[in-house]
Amino acid sequence: MRYASVMYLHKGCEEEYKKRHDELWPELAEHLKQHGIRNYYIHLDANENDRNENRLYATFDADDLDAQSLADHPVMQRWWEYMADIMETKTPSFEPVADALQEVFRFNVLQPDKTRVVAVLDIGKTNIKICLMDGQTGALLHIEKRVNGVVDAPPYPHVDVDSIWQWIKDTLADLAQRYFIASIAITTHGATIACMKGEQLALPILDYEYDGVSELKEEYDAARPYFSESFSPRLPQGLNLGAQLFWQQKRFADEFATVDSLLLYPQYWGYKLSGNKAAEVTSLGCHTDLWNPTSCQFSTFCEQQKWAERFPEVIETGAKLGTILPDLAKETGLPASCVIFNGIHDSNASLVPYIGQPMEKLTVVSSGTWTVIATINGKLGSLHEDKDMLANVDALGRATPTIRFMGGREWEQLRSDSKATLSDVNFILENGILAMPAFAKGGGPFAHCEGRIIDRGITLTPAQQSALADVYVALMTDYCLDLMDTSNTVIVEGAFSNNLNFLTLLACMRSQNEIYASRDVTGTSGGAALLSNKSLKLKGRLSLALCDAQIKPLLNLYRQQWRDLVGEL
Template sequence: MQAIIVVLDIGKTNVKLCALDAMTGTLLESLRRGNDVVMAEPYPQADIEGIWQWYCEGVRQLAGRYQVRFLTCTTHGATAVCLAGDRLALPVLDYESPLCEQTDADYNLVRPEYGQTLSPALGCGLNLGRQLFWLSQSRPDDFARVDTILMYPQYWGWRLSGVAASEMTSLGCHTDLWQPQQQRYSSLVERMGWSELFPPLQKAGAVLGPVLPQLARELGLPADCQVINGIHDSNASLVPYLQQVEAPFTVISTGTWTVMAGVGAPLQELKEQDDMLANVSAFGDPVPCIRFMGGREWELLREADDCDLADLQQVLDQGVFALPSFSSQGGPFRDRQGTVIGPGESLNAREQTALAALYCALVTDYCLSRLQSRGDIFVEGSFARNAVYLSVLQSLRPEQAVRASDDSTGTTQGAAQLIVGCDWAGAALAPAVELPDMPGLADYCERWLALLNEQGC
């Protein structure tokens, strides 16, 4: 039977289960489901049991067709699981819930300074430290029972192997819990007495151990199937490029979030007010980043499934402008209310979708300038298939080559490539996007920036 790696890929909007050839990294099969928030007491929560049941059924199906050699995981950030023994001490809070903000006044007294963590102050539960603090204050009896805190990828590794571990890419993802330049926990962890709750650190890609024997029998897995320590999803997207491209370069990981990682960009230029941060790569290095909720905003603005440059030209000619922000969850414009200026009602569905792509490209360009991005730009994920977004971005940054990945499994591939022995060559780098002829785009962009300045951005 063909040997495979199975990767559980949990995004904020969708969950994927991917089977990759263990020798070549080729994607063989992919299953998908939505990732809906469970609206239940005592607060909105992640559907971990629904994901688990779906995952087990998917693995069982794959195990009937392939030899499953490795199981690994990549997930979105800002999520942790609090255990008491082998059970949940508390439901897993949805990070978009504003409940965490109830204790902000007290949290800000213990929160580390930005210079220590390079983690900006964010709303809702996007700072994981804020989540944990709110849980400790709002549900003190339940939190007192917590003996282990697992980052989200490590929870799934523990559930499969029984081995509890911590890992730096998730700990270093705007959590307030980690010092990326010193590679150690922040003062918040010691101040709150949480140090003993985090298991020993293991690298992303490390072998946690064989799958639990009973689970192997239930799912039809080989007894020697190995469980691999997982990784934060944006950092997984970065792995293939770190292994084959020399700095400086930028990777734009797109999905619900648009995350720009500037490898070789200056850490000292990070600005908290712009929602800039240092993520931590799979190899432990701080990576300057900036992001906004591009996928979410595109969904809110679009009306059709597709558009082209002719639709974009209509937007430019009619002078319709979308100004940020259409999401309050992160980004340099998170405190501003989005608006459309000009005859927006005159746009048809495809033109409205072109406006959405244009808007996302303009915000991306703004963020790249803040990041001081240099070198090639690699676009991963959903926007890598958006021709209008790519064309506008290339036009705005003609001194940099914009390259769209044709691999729809960038996070999956990155997670799998960390497994020792799976050293297949990365995918060939895509050619640069052709520089299109779009009359009026330069003047439009100048006007867009002027409108931002008029609003005080």
Template sequence: MKVAVLDIGKTNVKVALVDMESMAEIAVLTRPNRVREGPPYPHFDIDGIWDFFLDGLRRMHAEHGVDEISVTTHGACFVLLDEAGGLACPVLDYEYDGPDTLVQEYDAIRCAFEDTGAPRLPMGLNVGAQLHWLVETFPDLRERTVQVASYPQYWSGRLTGRFATEPTSLGCHTDLWLPREGRFSDLPERLGLSMAPLAAANDIAGGVTADVASITGLPAGTKVRSGIHDSNASLLPYLHRMPGAFSVVSTGTWVICMSVNGEAVALDPARDTLMNVNALGNPVPSARFMGGREYERIKPETSAPMPADIDQVLDGRKALYPAIETGSGPFGGCAGGWSDDTMTPGQKGAALSLYLAQMTATCLDLIGARGPVIVEGPFAQNELYLDMLAVQVDRKVLISNTATGTSMGASMLCAPCAGSELHLSERHTPRGAPRLSAYGMNWKRIVKDRNTVVAIDEKPIQ
């Protein structure tokens, strides 16, 4: 069976075709995920994504054949739909700061962290804050909105005509979901909005519409799965295949750390820890930072650092300190930077990789992660990052050998028993472990001395 996965990341949009027998991606098409600046506000290029999807499905079906379709998208995105199933308003980019203008009003109605597991975040990172700002800013929007769909279910709905909401997206710091109780919070009712019906990630949303079949050449009624939040797509292959405690680090624009069967710890909203919900509907302690965005913002123009660059950084204790993206992560609200602006590009590249590993290890520690650490996505190719992470966690680090863990995980919504063997390789402790360990200890000491953690007035959640 061949599954076409529509994969929307914050930075890029992909169509990947996965052969479920070999568990290999046999075709991938990619385009940037462009944001239109407005009016009326910065919003995603929904029509451009839709045209790209249809063309990708047409090409992949013509070249290889497509048996089913699955969907995975980034979080912090919901879609307001009108009576005809069209957009009641453009789909707001969660990095727009409009919702910050109504902070006090929203804080008065949002649910407590101990109930939702969702920390209070800036801009539109809390979906509830997005929805509140929209309906208060555009007075006729409530009346025009018939239902609100989560982002993966918007796309599966557009393919089939049946829209829904789903727990992995609802559990992604939205303020809309109670993860322990498995139900909506009362926030949608307070906002005067109706949520689309609930579906599980692997539910069949329906068959493709006649229009979609005509444009793509797909057989009428080709099955479409409801869809899943992208970090949970990365986690899904391991839920039934990894015994005991383990954690998954999904890397991309966001680095999302998720702990399964780890130590029970109190989650701290001041450190951007949260309670996600996995594809089985179970709460998952999580922490994250915008590692991919930080990398793109600050990376030097030259290629990977040379061994001499790494030696000079380790011996000279040259470093990058948190945070670069200050709106989220375990050191949110704190302005960091290079310890030495005169570092060469090679030295900065080495310090950047070490920084990303230290931030990842901090996130894993905050959520009580135990057992092997599985690294998915682009950072799985960064050897210095993996070496430092292995030293800092002092546990087995396993590297996913698939190019896009999100697409592979989403494909398994169609065939959960596919790929019975996990394609993982172990990152052995490097020979320079003592030097990396000493560097890490010094980094932590300096970060602590800089008082980089900013407390907020919310209670930790057990």
């Protein structure tokens, strides 16, 4: 909503009025922002016909303005008193006399009736989302979501880019009718790359879970860089991006020879939206074998393969790529001024709200299809390649020690549709029913092991199945944290931040840590939005996870039994 009023300035005080506003108190500016005030303008009308006063015309935009709360705050009261000597004010409050102005004409106004938002395109392995975040507060206003899938067809299983792109365009067009989408931020899963020939794909975008990439395993292992350089562990399937490119280059030599640019997955969608190509460090440094995270440059292997020269310029994560393509703006109804920002790898997006924190170290557990555990400002010396540990690269380009496993996928495989209570968890602990890793092939410390359940001859109810899933992912997270250089504070982001059983179990097992659950429901989307608008207030609310004293003794025995069996794997 647009507010407009006229105020009255004493003659001869024009320069002093401007000076005081040029030196506006930071605490007052923050107070105005917190009340959602934006686009605030004040214009001076020097009235030569009136010896006593000039007119000041003020306009600003705000949604759901609480005018009384704005006025009652001490900083507002002090400012009014400070300005009272040069303006016409009310008695005894010092509030400026401000006569409301009535709107009588409007022309070519840029959608003033729509809420200004940042749209976050969040492409995960399992789901695709478009999240709308309030452009002022960062609050999540709306989510559109669909299931993601893979095209299992020649020449190999690949990303269904046509279907995804059509859904993105259709969804943005629908949302643009209700919201003013000022910008689009992008976050996607890793281990995915587009081989481009001009404006088109030279080859389909390979699905990283395709086993066929492994046929060149021995040849690739001989060529790839040492762990000490890339801090990329050797992973199965196509989870090392270098292995994908190596296989495509060998098996599709003619098509690969035409590739003139390589676009990481967030940057592919950024290109589709803006027409501008770029590279970016969080996706380059995500177990790719293509990046040296300690020197912040392409690996020697990437240089030797002549791939480094095919990447566009590496630009800052969250930097402006450009505005939306004009034809796309017309097709979707998005404003021509809509800004597209350089995207980020999803697990690194979860770190964004915390990488500016002053604490020495902070451990973040990002949970989704993958459970990714990273310690900001942690030491790389704790990393072991055979445990699927690696150095991720955060949005500032810093090497960040990380360990991960496919927690979300394993949990989905183990659980039922019934929700577990703590009494169901207690049943699992009392009866010593154990889930032994691993239940997904993608990676983790036990990627080479076949998952099995030690059921003691007991048939579980659906709720008890879900309890076993909760216990399993908590045990795996605890195990991974023990391998890491962790901080005293551990923050759980994403899906598991709402799983009370998981949080309670983790708090019971890790008395050496304070375990917090993020109450920010936006997860990776919020981090991506924060990159595009540094003024958003997305530091997030945290709640402390509490141990249940009644289950702790039993859990300690159960945990030790599970650890003993894991040690034999």
